[in-house]
Amino acid sequence: MNILLDENVPRPLVAMVKKLLPEHRVDHVAEIGWSGKPDVALLNDASHRYETFITNDSSQYMDPKECQAIKASRLHHVTYKMPKDGLDGLALAAGAITAGVRGLIERLESAPSQRIATIVGIGTGERFRVVDPATNPPSNYWS
Numbered sequence: 001m002n003i004l005l006d007e008n009v010p011r012p013l014v015a016m017v018k019k020l021l022p023e024h025r026v027d028h029v030a031e032i033g034w035s036g037k038p039d040v041a042l043l044n045d046a047s048h049r050y051e052t053f054i055t056n057d058s059s060q061y062m063d064p065k066e067c068q069a070i071k072a073s074r075l076h077h078v079t080y081k082m083p084k085d086g087l088d089g090l091a092l093a094a095g096a097i098t099a100g101v102r103g104l105i106e107r108l109e110s111a112p113s114q115r116i117a118t119i120v121g122i123g124t125g126e127r128f129r130v131v132d133p134a135t136n137p138p139s140n141y142w143s
Contacts, residue, residue, distance in 0.1 A: 001109055003027070004046050004075075006055035007035055010082075010090055013097060017054070020101055042068040047073035052108060054078040056093070058118070067141035070116075071133065076108045080119035092122060100127035 003021065005014055007029040014028045027050075029030060029035055039060060046053055053070075058079040060066040070077050080097055082089040100119045107114055108129055117130045117137050133142060 001025070001052060001105060002050040003052045003054060003105070004029065004032075004050040006042075006053065006057060008056050009054060010093075012090060013094060017093060017097065017101060020098065021105060024105065039066050043069040043073040043075065047075055050075060051107065052076040052078060054080070056080050056082050061138040061141070062065075064141040067139055071114075071142055074114045076111065076117065076118045077117045078104065078108075078119065081121060083121060095122045096120065104128040105129070 002025045005017065005026065005028045008029075009028060014026070018026045026097070029037070029042065034045070037045070039057075043053065053075045054077065055077075058081070060070060060077075070141075080093055082093045084092060096119050099122065104117055104119065104127070107128075108117065111130070114133060115130050116133050117128055119128050131138075136137075137143070
């Protein structure tokens with residue numbers, strides 16, 4: 001699977017995700033020269049080269065244009081949270097991603113169509129949640 005990490009994914013997490021998913025192609029937006037590209041254009045361009053997009057920007061579901069771009073891209077859209085700033089936030093996000101990303105990508109590989117997923121923070125008992133946006137859309141803008 002080809003996976004694109006959004007510009008807001010911190011560099012230390014990029015190396016970690018690549019290490020955890022050696023059988024997959026994992027790129028960061030900056031590595032492919034797409035830094036600063038608006039999300040709508042980014043999602044459109046990514047849809048031609050990737051199957052999965054990982055970001056910590058869950059607010060994309062609150063913007064009608066971005067939400068429609070996610071839907072139109074047909075990419076699996078994966079979000080995670082940085083619950084704090086600085087090194088503490090990085091550590092918590094790294095722990096959640098480390099615990100959940102391999103199982104999540106395995107699940108997405110067998111999904112028959114686009115999925116929306118959230119990597120869940122440490123301590124919740126779950127590692128990730130996946131929904132079918134055709135039956136459980138993420139917002140009013142998904143229609």
